[in-house]
Amino acid sequence: MFRDDERTRVIEEVGGLARLGSLAAELASEAGGERVMLVSDPGVAAAGHADRAAEVMRAAGLEVALHVDVAENPSSDDVAKAAAAAQAFGPVLYVAVGGGSAIDTAKGANFVEVCGGRMEDYRGHDTATAPLRPLIAVPTTAGTGSEVQSFALVGDGETGAKMACGDPSAAPRVALLDPELTMTMPRRVTAMTGLDTLAHAVESAVARPRDPSTDGRSRVYGGAAFGLVSAGLPCVLEAPEDVDARARMMRASALAGLAIEHAMLGVAHSMANPLTRHHGVPHGLAVGVTLPHVVRFNAADDSVEGDMIRRTYAELASAAGLAGEGDRGLAEALAGRCAELLALADLGTTLGALGVTSADLPALALEANEQWTARFNPRGVDAAAFEALLGAAL
Numbered sequence: 132m133f134r135d136d137e138r139t140r141v142i143e144e145v146g147g148l149a150r151l152g153s154l155a156a157e158l159a160s161e162a163g164g165e166r167v168m169l170v171s172d173p174g175v176a177a178a179g180h181a182d183r184a185a186e187v188m189r190a191a192g193l194e195v196a197l198h199v200d201v202a203e204n205p206s207s208d209d210v211a212k213a214a215a216a217a218q219a220f221g222p223v224l225y226v227a228v229g230g231g232s233a234i235d236t237a238k239g240a241n242f243v244e245v246c247g248g249r250m251e252d253y254r255g256h257d258t259a260t261a262p263l264r265p266l267i268a269v270p271t272t273a274g275t276g277s278e279v280q281s282f283a284l285v286g287d288g289e290t291g292a293k294m295a296c297g298d299p300s301a302a303p304r305v306a307l308l309d310p311e312l313t314m315t316m317p318r319r320v321t322a323m324t325g326l327d328t329l330a331h332a333v334e335s336a337v338a339r340p341r342d343p344s345t346d347g348r349s350r351v352y353g354g355a356a357f358g359l360v361s362a363g364l365p366c367v368l369e370a371p372e373d374v375d376a377r378a379r380m381m382r383a384s385a386l387a388g389l390a391i392e393h394a395m396l397g398v399a400h401s402m403a404n405p406l407t408r409h410h411g412v413p414h415g416l417a418v419g420v421t422l423p424h425v426v427r428f429n430a431a432d433d434s435v436e437g438d439m440i441r442r443t444y445a446e447l448a449s450a451a452g453l454a455g456e457g458d459r460g461l462a463e464a465l466a467g468r469c470a471e472l473l474a475l476a477d478l479g480t481t482l483g484a485l486g487v488t489s490a491d492l493p494a495l496a497l498e499a500n501e502q503w504t505a506r507f508n509p510r511g512v513d514a515a516a517f518e519a520l521l522g523a524a525l
């Protein structure tokens with residue numbers, strides 16, 4: 132069990148879903164009611180996790196409404212549907228059981244139900260016009276980190292572009308990490324969410340801080356998450372029933388999520404959005420394929436910031452037991468390890484293998500350069516740099 136000094140109480144426990152009833156009852160009673168809006172997705176519901184969650188909460192005396200109409204990359208329309216269901220029911224507490232899509236939909240519904248309007252009204256941070264209702268996040272994947280974040284990532288209803296909508300009160304009050312819930316993930320999902328966690332750890336460790344007063348935390352959280360993924364991802368791919376390895380991946384996801392909360396991300400994520408939108412490359416795979424090239428690009432920075440970037444990469448590599456000569460050698464070892472983990476995922480290691488051609492690169496580069504994450508990358512980028520990066524990953 133660990134707790135960041137901010138908002139979310141993180142509980143790690145094998146079989147911990149059984150505690151959801153008492154945790155929810157406590158927060159509902161604090162909020163002065165007993166109605167809980169449970170948000171999940173069809174796949175997680177089919178695996179039985181949503182019904183289990185509803186059962187343990189009903190056994191604790193709560194009234195539960197279940198909303199499972201959640202899309203894989205939720206848009207503001209999906210959020211509007213969940214918010215309408217919540218408005219009709221009148222919850223005092225939200226519970227999300229699922230991957231990032233379910234958690235982000237619950238956060239979005241919380242914004243719209245409490246503050247009115249549409250998701251588009253809450254872009255940015257500190258945008259809630261009233262304190263949101265408490266939320267318990269119960270992740271069933273180990274990847275997004277949304278379980279500890281104050282942001283919801285939701286697609287703009289018209290353009291499809293990802294909007295980050297955040298508020299301190301949107302962060303889950305409790306993140307309940309039960310590794311048993313991740314055992315039902317297909318191998319492909321385990322691999323892609325694992326690569327996403329890897330990219331979160333490595334990108335946030337060097338990203339420009341959102342708030343200079345918390346500079347340094349992202350390096351600590353990101354570094355810890357990288358070590359857990361470097362050791363844990365091969366284990367969960369080889370032995371999906373290994374509950375200890377599953378627990379390490381869940382912890383990595385939450386730690387990397389906290390790192391993002393302090394420092395955002397970088398250009399692997401900037402390139403991922405257009406790759407997903409225009410070429411259907413799943414998010415985790417898109418960041419996984421470009422990440423080794425991003426590490427090499429950042430490590431080659433010759434400006435004064437380059438030394439710091441290489442130092443941080445070297446720290447990550449050393450802490451995970453990788454070997455290399457000097458900071459440059461260790462940074463290369465880090466890039467190499469990212470490439471090894473991508474190869475182990477066995478889902479393709481180049482953009483070419485995923486259907487992207489050289490003719491696609493200029494448009495992808497332009498769109499990547501417009502993503503908000505690009506501004507947090509430690510080395511400055513422009514469209515030409517993006518085209519070179521995409522070309523290296525081709």
Ligand SMILES: [Fe+2]
Pocket residue numbers: 327330331400414418
């Ligand atoms: Fe990501």
